[in-house]
Amino acid sequence: MVSVIMSVYNETEQELKKSIESILFQTYTDFELIIVNDNPNSESMRAILDTYSTNEKVVILANEKNMGLARSLNNGISAAKGEYIARMDADDIAVPNRIQLELDFLKQYNLDLVCGNAVYIDENGEPLDNSKQRKGYFCTDLSKFLPYTNPIMHPTVLGKTNAFKDMGGYRNFPCAQDYDMWLRMASKGKKIGSLDTVVLYYRIRPNSIGQKNSFKQYLTHQYGLQMFKERQKNGGVDSYTEQSYKNYLVKHHAEDKSNIVYYQKVRQHCDLFIESLKNKKIMQAICYACKACCFNSYGYKILYSIFMVGILKKLTKTV
Numbered sequence: 552m553v554s555v556i557m558s559v560y561n562e563t564e565q566e567l568k569k570s571i572e573s574i575l576f577q578t579y580t581d582f583e584l585i586i587v588n589d590n591p592n593s594e595s596m597r598a599i600l601d602t603y604s605t606n607e608k609v610v611i612l613a614n615e616k617n618m619g620l621a622r623s624l625n626n627g628i629s630a631a632k633g634e635y636i637a638r639m640d641a642d643d644i645a646v647p648n649r650i651q652l653e654l655d656f657l658k659q660y661n662l663d664l665v666c667g668n669a670v671y672i673d674e675n676g677e678p679l680d681n682s683k684q685r686k687g688y689f690c691t692d693l694s695k696f697l698p699y700t701n702p703i704m705h706p707t708v709l710g711k712t713n714a715f716k717d718m719g720g721y722r723n724f725p726c727a728q729d730y731d732m733w734l735r736m737a738s739k740g741k742k743i744g745s746l747d748t749v750v751l752y753y754r755i756r757p758n759s760i761g762q763k764n765s766f767k768q769y770l771t772h773q774y775g776l777q778m779f780k781e782r783q784k785n786g787g788v789d790s791y792t793e794q795s796y797k798n799y800l801v802k803h804h805a806e807d808k809s810n811i812v813y814y815q816k817v818r819q820h821c822d823l824f825i826e827s828l829k830n831k832k833i834m835q836a837i838c839y840a841c842k843a844c845c846f847n848s849y850g851y852k853i854l855y856s857i858f859m860v861g862i863l864k865k866l867t868k869t870v
Contacts, residue, residue, distance in 0.1 A: 553582040553650055554633030554712065558623035559641040560589045564599050566642040566754065569676070571603060574639060579650040582637075585630055587623040588613040621728040625720035628712070636715055640706040643669075644676075644752040653709040656746045660691045663741040664710035664733075666703045667750030674756060687747030694737040697730075698779060701772070703743070705729035707751050714741050723793055726764055727771035734779040738787055766814040767805050774799045 555574050559567060574584050586603070590596045591613045603609045612626055628636060635657075637650060646652075649667070657665040668687030671679045678684075688702055696702060708729075718735050721728045736743060774796055781789040804810045820840075827836035 552633040553579070553635045553637050553654065553709070554627075554631035555582055555584045555637045555639050555650075556587070556624055556627035556631065557584065557639045557641050558587045558589050558620055558627065559596060559600070560617070562641045564595070567599055569644050570639065570641050571609075573645040573647075575606065575608065576647060577645065577650050578648045579654065582608065582650060583610055583631075583633060584608055584639075585610045585612065585627045586641075587627045589617055589619070589623045591616065619723070619725060621721040621723045621725075624728075628715050628720055631712055634712055635709055636712050637709040638706050640754075642754045642756065643706050644672075644754075646750055646752075649750040650709065652746065652748055652750055653707075656744065657709060657711075660744050661742065662691070662710075662744045663714040664708055664736060664743045666693075666709075666743075666745050667707040668745075668747055669704055669707055669751040669753040670749055672752045672754050674754065676752070676754070678752075679755065685753075687749070688745045689747040691742075691744040693733075693743045693745055694741070697733055697737045697743075698776065701730045701733065702745065703729065703733055704751070704753065706753065717741075722791060722796075724771050724796065726768040727775065730772055731775035731778070734775050735782075738779060738782045765818065766811045767800065769814060770800060770803050770805050771796075773803075 557570070557574075562570070571584065571586070574582070586600060586609065588596060588600060588611065597613075600611050604611055610630065612630060614623060614626065618626075624638075635654065637653070639645060653665050653667060656662070669685060671684055673679060685704070690696075690702075693702060714736060715732075717739065718732060722731050724731060733743065777799075778789040778791050800806075824836050824840050827833075
C-alpha cells in the first residue's frame, strides 16, 4: 500500500479539491491519502477538508498550530501505514496513473526513491508555454548528480517508507528541506532514480515560498551541501542543528535586502543565459554568463549547477 502525504495551508478550494481528487481517482487503488492541516485556525480550510472526512481512503490530521511544511510532512510520515510514501502538494494535479507508473519503475530498478517529470501550469491551471517547461530525465542513479544540482521535483516523489524513516524525517528548514533529504539519502547509499514521464501538473504560484524566498532557498541548498560534505569527511556524521542552520543564514545575511537584490539579478542573468543558449545565440549567452559572474560568487555556483543539468540531460539516457 502507498501512503500519499499532503500538507495544506492556504490553497484555494478549487485548487485543493482538484489536487485531492486527482489522487482519489488514481488507477492504482491500494493507497491512503494523509492530509495534514497546517492552518488549523482557518474555518474555511476545515470546511473543505470535512467534505472528505467520510472517505475511507482519506486520513485528516490537524496540527495544533502552524508548524511549517517539514514538520507537517513528518507528522504525516509518522501516521503512514503504507510500505511506500508518495508526496503530493495541495495545489498540484497528479496524472491518473501517477502512482502506478512510479511504483512499477521503483520496483523494476530496485530503487529506494523515484521521481518524475511535470508540466508547469499557471494559477488558472493552464500550461505555461513550452520554453518554460521542464525536461524529464530517465536515470536509475541520480545520487551521483545530487552534490552538484537538484533534479528532483519534491511533489513527484514516491519512495519506500523506510527510506524516509531511516533519515529521521525532514529537517526543519523553511524551504529546500527536500534537497537536504535527498542528499542525506545519498549519504546513506539509497538508490534514487527518475523516469522521464509526466506524472504531475505543477502549479506556479507567485506567492509560493520558492518565489518569495529564492535567496533563502539558495542559501539552504548551500547549507545542505555543506552538511553533505561534512558527512563525507566524518563517516556519515554532520553538525546540523536548528541553531547552526540559523547561524548560517545570519552569517550569509539572508535577510539583507541588497544581497537579495544581487541574487535576483544573478538569477535573471542566468535565466537569460539559458534562453540565449536555447536560441543558439552563443555570444549573447556568454555576455549574460559574464554579467552573472560579475556580481559575486552566486553566479559561478548557479552557472555550475546549470552546466551539471546539461550534463545530466546528456548522460541520463545511458545510466
